[in-house]
Amino acid sequence: MSVPEFQQLLQLSAVNPGWVVAIGFALAFVEALALVGILVPGILLLFLLGAMVGWDGPLLLGLGVSVMAGAVAGDGVSFWLGRRYRDQLRTRWPFAKRVQWLDLGEQFFLRHGGKSIFIARFVGPLRPVVPLVVGSMGMPVATFVPRMLVACALWSPVMLLPGALFGESLELAAEFGGRLTLLLLVLVIGGWLLIWSTRSVYETAARRSTWWLKNLALWLRRHRHLGHWFGGLVEPGRREVLSVVTLGLLLVVSLAVLFGALVLAPLSTAAWEAGFELSGLAASMRSHFADPVFLVLAMGVSRPVLLTLIGFGALMLLIQRRWNALLHWLLATLGGWFLALMLNALMGFLLGRPAISGSIGQVPHVEFVVTTLVLGFGALIVAKDFRPRQRKWLYLSTVALLALVALSQFYLARATLNGLAAGLALAMGWLALTGIGYRSRARPYGAPGWRLAAFIGAWLATVLFYVPPNYPEFAAAHQLVQPTRQIGAVAWWTGGWRSLPELRSRIGRADRQRFDAQLAMSRNELEQALTASGWVRPPRLGVDSLRPIFGTRPRPERLVHLPRDFAGQPDDLMRRRMLSGGRVVVLRAWDSGARLEPSATPVWLVQARVLEPVTRLGLFNTWREIDEDSNRALAELRTMGADWQWRRPGPEAPWLVRSAPGGR
Template sequence: MQSEFVTALFAWVAAHPGWMSAVIFITALSESLTIVGVIVPGAMIMFSLGALIGLGHLEFWMVYWWSALGAIVGDAISFWIGRVFHQGIRRVWPFTKHPEIITRSEDFFRKHGGKGVVFGRFFGPVRGTIPTVAGMMDMSWRTFMIANVISAILWAPAHLLPGMALGASLEIASRVAGRLAVLILIIVVVLWVTTWLVKHLVRLFQAHAANWLQRFYAWSQGRRFIGPISASLLDPTQGEMRGLATVAVLLLGGVVLASLSLSAAGQQLPSGLDQSLYHFFQELRNPWADALMVFTAELGDYQVILPLSLVVFGWLVWRRNSAAARHWLMALGFGMATNLLFRWLLPVASPVEVSQGLMGYSFPSSHATFSTLVFGFLAVLIAREIPLTRRWIVYLAAAFMIVPIAFARLYLGVHWLTDTLAGLCLGLIWVAALGLAYSRHPETGPIQWRGLLAYSVVVLLVTDLLHVSFDFRADMQRYRPELSHQMQAREQWWRDGWQQLPQQRMDFRGNRRQDFVLQWAGPQNELERRLREAGWQPAPAADLKGILLWLSPQVELRELPVLPQVHDGSEDDLTLVYYGANPQTRWVLRFWDIGVRLREGNLPIWVGSVSQQKLEPQMRLFTFAVDDPQTRAPADLLAPAWQGLRTQVVKGANPNERITLIAD
């Protein structure tokens, strides 16, 4: 139902280009208007339009010119408002409640002058108010319009191109596997949400944290339990050890009590949500993403985290930053205590152990806790030494280490969602408490943050490369989904057992993408030998050189790589191509080992598909080799390869296709 709606929507857009042009123009205009631009998520809408261009549903130049025109008109209206109302703008919402918006734009305009109109369009904090401020400060129409037009011409592609890259990536990924396209979308959303949360939370706490802490400290004084804790953490004249020790005990005890309460209530871990998400990610598994996720998960392994922690501690001691070194040890000590305590008190089976019928330790995720403690408190040490306006960048960099590690381990099925969230929350709360105590006490002198950052980055890169070079293949094998083999007798398969084998390539959520028209019972080397003798060739590899050829608008089909395709989470095991008389087309033959064996000789049964590919230029920027689903392979295309073998043509699930059975 959803796919039918999307198809109908795109068909309507294609049939009504005028309406789409109007929507693009109004969106860009609204995003550029003062006050309105604060509400309209213009950047996200432009990014989405770029994605539709990359997917081939919209034409680039139409979107580009209408969005640029809308931006020009919107900024011109905002400029006119500033010239007409001048200082009266300050008495209009939201500027009455947030006068710093106008003040910040005025400072930006004074610093950059006419160039500020060009730069301001790309600078988020002043994006919607720079044209209005330019009008308030009596900038000439001629000067403003020159800057306005230049900035709009540059602004439109700056927002469209990232979306186009994502759309093209999704288009390519969907041809490999729909699950890969879904996973890419999930990763983009996770990273975007992480960026949004970090930016807004950091700015929120920077604006209000001092007031909140002061009010909390005043409220807590005189209270028997909370007062000494807050004084220990917030009062520079008192030591922080008492407060930190109490917070640590409360954190660990709270998690234990919560888990025991759930167990007493009959709500065992893992929960239904844990298991549902686990199965969802297992359905998304595909070889390309597996390699990326294993590499990402290895960033949180002890082979990387432990050397990084020791180097940071050694650097702090060497630079005589004793207070920072002490707090660093407290961060690591809390992680170790968490690991040991919960391993003993709260044994919860990990997803892998559940699938094997074993009981092990998984709650909370030690990887999530340790990565949050190490990267989070390292960010606290560095951010304390740089200006307030740039601290969110440091915290975002730490989040871009922590969140992908946690996500990768969820994807690989190493931890449950509950374990991961518990580990992240524990780490974040302890980092916040440590950072608060560290920043409020005068003994914490300045740190040479550039040296600390440089040493940390170098150690992280070196240890990760070493870890990957030694352990990547073993980890890929360890995290690989288990495959179960089925057995059939030869005559059973020949008679009707072939019907139990997959007859269509299965993608995400069971979507059928392509018919399997071949079933071969025999060794791979014999299959490949026969096909080569019949004129088939190894497919061009999807290496860097071949992928770069996609960027050429003029390229021969023989040069373009053949992308792998995924069936039920596994890539094709054998891919061959056949070139006929037409240089603009080629036949592609793919075979999968589906885990079915003949009892006689334990020979594998392979399923295969045949498709014709042709050149398809897109947006005059890329050239892809795409499958033509309407073309059927001629009967004599593969017949020479099966000479002398036992063959049988049967009618499959698709009434328009026939399946050829070949026995070696």
């Protein structure tokens, strides 16, 4: 779902709250139906529904009641189906094809008894199964209904409140940085889908692995030549059969992707070049609020850190005298690093790519390849000694961390999507190849938790040692700089102003994002005019400013104004003037990058807004924009500069302001 589509849903919820309540009932009902709910990502959909509503008390309450009613209805239908068909469930569609879910529900019910109704309501895979199972096993209605009502009453707010809080935070984020809103949506929705899909694939493979291996072994026995080479890998009794076969399948898929990329590269240069154009989206996501997080994350997988981790892992294995693991660790990491460099050079030759500074031109992206190999093979070594259920969380954490690393590389324009995809394919193929060699000969080794903690501790210690002294230089190298361009002063005044941005951000309402004026004058002249007209600097964000934010009542004179982003940069100039009733008018100005010839006068993009203090969520104080007073803000703006010239080319156009004819 794109951001504009999400904004349309927000407007729909405001205009048609009845539809939102009805959709909430339908989602909760379908999500609770026997087996059907397993296929529906109900948690994500209810989260988004809560985000649409936000902190609208009456509507949120109505939605909560409807979601509870839908959950009650869905559980009731599932319970009735269980009582109606009982032993026939296992022979009827669709239950006959999902017998393992019924077995899981029965085991859970036999273990926890009546408490299973309450517990299962909060556990996704069990939620649509347990009511069906307890009905088929003859639980009395008088026992089922009270437990089900209590569980649904508690489940409804648990599902909706996080989304409502997120929706409220999106509103705040849109006020101060529209790009931050987009980034939050990408992180939350994309991260949830990634974890959900990875977990589903892992659990499906774990359930079906015995059947798959049995049939694969039979098939290899019928094919003598293939069975001679590969039959030993899947024969019963061989160590790590499932892991080796899984890695083999991963190797086949990865090699197919890489082979296709190498063969098609010379024939599809335009598609590869489109990846570099797509990397321009990174700039549209940049926000000075999020930049430090992604800068630290990118530095955490830089070359010195990765080399230190490879050395630390080798030292641990050397001390433990695990020669097989040590050999494959060095082969996976250093060998994969060398392979990535060679393949990157080959792809550059095939594509005829011009030299590009930095790592963005790499296909595959070398740093991401090595990061995937270090984290992936490290997880592979440690996971062998964990219980199967614990392995799942280790793999999920590794996938989530790699996704964040990939996002940080794309966000900072250090990699294209082409480079990341090719890097992932290469890393997974090499990881599978070396992993097969390791797992087929690996022996158990104790204390996996301590080894994992030592590896993570070494990583964090390396990051703490490396990042602080190198952060300023790294941040400067990845700083977004507004490009400068020359415009004739007369040309700007007569129509060239249209070449400058009209909106601060495309996220949020257009009337709130629109620039009110374009001012052509030096920074000193603008600051002096503001001071002479009674505009003052607002309180600075710092430790002392926290008390007014969390005070019992808002104090406008001490309440800070958070910076707002334009093109990934905070406002260059901010002043305010106090009004009656605790309201203020705030002026923000950003350097457009345009310079008017012949005197190189900068053009400032200006917004003036009337704000009033409000308390959000009953927890903290902030500012709310008053749309009805937009004319008042412009009137306050026009009190400045007695000798300034003002011109508005049209009703939707910004005011053009200059201090002397022809600009300066």
